[in-house]
Amino acid sequence: MQSMTIVKRALRWTAVSAVLAIAGCADEPPASDPDAVAEFKQTNDPLEPTNRAIFDFNTKAETYFLDPIARGYRYTVPPFGRDRVSDFLSNLDEPVVFLNDVLQGNSSLACKAVERFALNTTFGVFGIMDVATPLGIHSHEADFGQTLGVWGVESGPYLVLPFFGPSSARDGVGMGVDLVADPWSWYLTDHNLNWVSWARFGVDAVSKDEAYMDFLDDLRRTSLDYYAAMRSLSRQRREALIRAGKDDIEVANDRRRPDYAPTTNPMK
Amino acid sequence: MTVLSRRAFAAFTFCAALCLGIAGARADDAATANDAQNFIHGMADKALVLVNDKNLSDKDRADRFKDLFVQAFDIPEVGKFVLGRHWKTASPTQQKDFIESFEDFTVLTWSTRFKDYSGVSFEIEGSSPADEGYWVVDSLVKRAQGEPLHLGWRIHKVDGAWKITDILVEGVSMALTQRQDFASAIQSSGGTVESLLATMHRKIEELRAGK
Numbered sequence: 134m135q136s137m138t139i140v141k142r143a144l145r146w147t148a149v150s151a152v153l154a155i156a157g158c159a160d161e162p163p164a165s166d167p168d169a170v171a172e173f174k175q176t177n178d179p180l181e182p183t184n185r186a187i188f189d190f191n192t193k194a195e196t197y198f199l200d201p202i203a204r205g206y207r208y209t210v211p212p213f214g215r216d217r218v219s220d221f222l223s224n225l226d227e228p229v230v231f232l233n234d235v236l237q238g239n240s241s242l243a244c245k246a247v248e249r250f251a252l253n254t255t256f257g258v259f260g261i262m263d264v265a266t267p268l269g270i271h272s273h274e275a276d277f278g279q280t281l282g283v284w285g286v287e288s289g290p291y292l293v294l295p296f297f298g299p300s301s302a303r304d305g306v307g308m309g310v311d312l313v314a315d316p317w318s319w320y321l322t323d324h325n326l327n328w329v330s331w332a333r334f335g336v337d338a339v340s341k342d343e344a345y346m347d348f349l350d351d352l353r354r355t356s357l358d359y360y361a362a363m364r365s366l367s368r369q370r371r372e373a374l375i376r377a378g379k380d381d382i383e384v385a386n387d388r389r390r391p392d393y394a395p396t397t398n399p400m401k
Numbered sequence: 402m403t404v405l406s407r408r409a410f411a412a413f414t415f416c417a418a419l420c421l422g423i424a425g426a427r428a429d430d431a432a433t434a435n436d437a438q439n440f441i442h443g444m445a446d447k448a449l450v451l452v453n454d455k456n457l458s459d460k461d462r463a464d465r466f467k468d469l470f471v472q473a474f475d476i477p478e479v480g481k482f483v484l485g486r487h488w489k490t491a492s493p494t495q496q497k498d499f500i501e502s503f504e505d506f507t508v509l510t511w512s513t514r515f516k517d518y519s520g521v522s523f524e525i526e527g528s529s530p531a532d533e534g535y536w537v538v539d540s541l542v543k544r545a546q547g548e549p550l551h552l553g554w555r556i557h558k559v560d561g562a563w564k565i566t567d568i569l570v571e572g573v574s575m576a577l578t579q580r581q582d583f584a585s586a587i588q589s590s591g592g593t594v595e596s597l598l599a600t601m602h603r604k605i606e607e608l609r610a611g612k
Contacts, residue, residue, distance in 0.1 A: 168486045172584060212545060272548075354608070355510040357600055361585030365578040373572035384572050385551045388539075390531050391574045393482075393567075 158182070177290055178364065184293040188360050191298055195342065195349075203343040217261050219340050223272060224253045224260025225333070228316050233275035237283045239381040245270050273383045274374060277314070278307025282375035291364055299367035433536065434528045440563040441538040441554050444473050445523045466512045475557070475564035476504045482566070483580045484594075487587060491594040499594065502601045509608040520545055531555060537569070 159181040162169035178184060207215070227250040234243035249265040249272060257264040266272065281303050282288070289302025297308065312318070318330050356362035369391060377387045451457070451465055480503040481488050491499060526539040535557045542550040553569030555576075567576040583597065590596040 172486070176581070176585075351514060355514075356579075356582045357586035357597075357604060358582050358589065362578055362582040365581035366573055369573045369577060370571070387572060388529050388537075390537060390553075390555070390569070391572070391577055393532070393574075393577070 176364075177288070179290050180292065184291060185360055187293045187295055188298075188363070191293065191296065192353075192359075194296065195346075199338060199342045200346055202339050203346055206339055207343050215340070215343065216263075218336065219344065220253070220257070220263040221260045222333070222337050222340060224250065224257070224263075225317055227253075229311050229314055230273070230275040232314055233277055233280045233311075236277075236280045237275070237378050237381075239275075239378065241381045242273055242275065242383070245273065246275075271383060271385070275378065276304075276307055277310040278304030279371070279374050279378050281307055282371070283378040288368070288371065291368065299363060301368075301371070304371065430530065433530075437528045437536045437538050437556060437563065438525050440556065441540065442525055444469070444565075445540070449521075449523065463512055467508050470508050470511060471504065473565050474507070475559055475566050476500065476507065478559075478564070478566050479503070479507070479576055482576055483583050485580050485584055487584075487594050487597070495594045495598065498598055499601075502598060502605065505605050506601055506608070509605060513608065513611075526551075534558070535566070 159173075159179055162173055164170060210218070227246050231243055231246035231250070234240075234246055248270050249263075252265045252268070252270070253260045253263055256262075263272070278301070286303050288304065292300045292302060292305055294300050294305060294308075300308065317333070321327060321330050352362055352366070353359045372391075373384050373387065376389060377384045380387070447469055448466070451462055451469070454462070457465070477500050480500045483503065484491070484499060488496065522543045524541050524543075526541055528536055528538040531537050535555055538554045538556065540552045540554065542552055544550065551569075551571050553572075554565055555567035555569065555574075556563050556565050558564070567574055569575070586600055587594070587597045590600050
């Protein structure tokens with residue numbers, strides 16, 4: 134099964150990372166500095182040296198490989214065309230989104246995923262036009278890492294995965310499950326069309342890079358420590374997604390706010 | 402009047418007063434919500450006028466943007482929050498240097514970001530009270546391509562005037578991100594506020610040079 138090869142690859146990478154990790158563990162600060170210890174625990178990144186190395190590798194792969202392709206894509210394909218590509222690709226994600234909505238017990242979101250998929254696949258011509266959004270049925274994310282989070286599984290240590298980027302022990306497992314659960318790759322494997330799956334992942338990578346490239350450049354330019362800023366940002370994003378998933382709502386409609394009062398708040 | 406009916410009357414009066422009080426508080430909240438939204442709306446309008454005014458030179462635009470920004474943001478509060486536990490250990494001179502550098506850094510960060518926001522539309526979605534005197538105004542930014550962006554503005558009143566203390570981009574707090582960014586920068590540059598200040602000064606020069 135093609136998705137299995139990806140999982141195998143991911144596992145192999147994880148094994149390589151684990152070996153590297155033994156060589157690259159961050160030291161816990163001395164107990165005499167309780168604030169520093171609290172910060173260390175909150176950061177929850179015991180594999181930081183290894184994570185940083187992989188993060189640097191990913192950043193280089195983006196800068197020298199993916200970004201030039203994404204810029205070429207941006208230059209040759211107008212915004213309308215690029216929206217058609219990303220609409221088509223996100224329509225393909227809808228079955229896995231639905232599955233996770235159901236596993237999270239989110240009936241309202243699950244219905245939205247079904248409605249979107251039905252409308253966009255038919256009236257939207259195989260998902261090329263997102264006709265559901267103008268009707269007020271907005272897209273939402275759902276993945277198995279989030280599902281585990283909604284079920285109460287803690288994130289575990291922060292992990293940077295090669296090529297896939299910021300993740301965690303929990304979300305890394307979740308990603309593997311989502312890959313295996315994807316019905317399109319079952320179909321394509323059964324019909325010996327694995328190359329289509331690879332093409333999909335490739336186009337998806339370029340399309341996402343085109344969408345996020347400027348934001349990431351900006352973050353790199355305006356942060357003192359790009360790695361740490363990215364870690365904070367992606368973790369907050371995961372937490373927001375899980376918070377919303379627990380209540381069967383979209384992140385955008387969640388009116389709860391992040392926790393501003395961690396153990397080290399100087400204002401208290 | 403019997404004792405009983407007097408008690409009933411007292412109870413009724415008490416309840417009525419309580420209800421009126423609650424209604425009053427609700428009206429207060431509604432007024433504050435309105436006020437908070439007007440503040441963000443006014444600020445965004447001014448900012449959009451700046452972005453779209455073709456007669457302004459880049460320098461004028463940057464200067465006016467800085468004025469608007471410094472007026473709208475509670476920079477000392479955000480700065481203290483971002484420095485976190487290291488604020489306590491910093492000397493008064495370092496604290497002063499930090500707040501000044503933080504202002505330069507933040508203004509530069511946002512003014513360069515701001516150039517990319519021409520041709521966007523901005524609408525207020527609502528507002529809600531957050532913790533201890535803070536409000537969050539929710540807004541939607543529509544761009545030429547891609548999904549619209551949800552921005553939340555966390556504000557509070559300083560001497561009667563609203564000030565922004567955080568921006569939530571799709572639920573992600575910029576202040577928290579920056580706090581963890583700075584904490585890590587302190588750690589990797591030797592663990593002192595002095596080394597952080599040196600890093601910040603260098604970064605400000607880089608941003609000024611347009612890197």
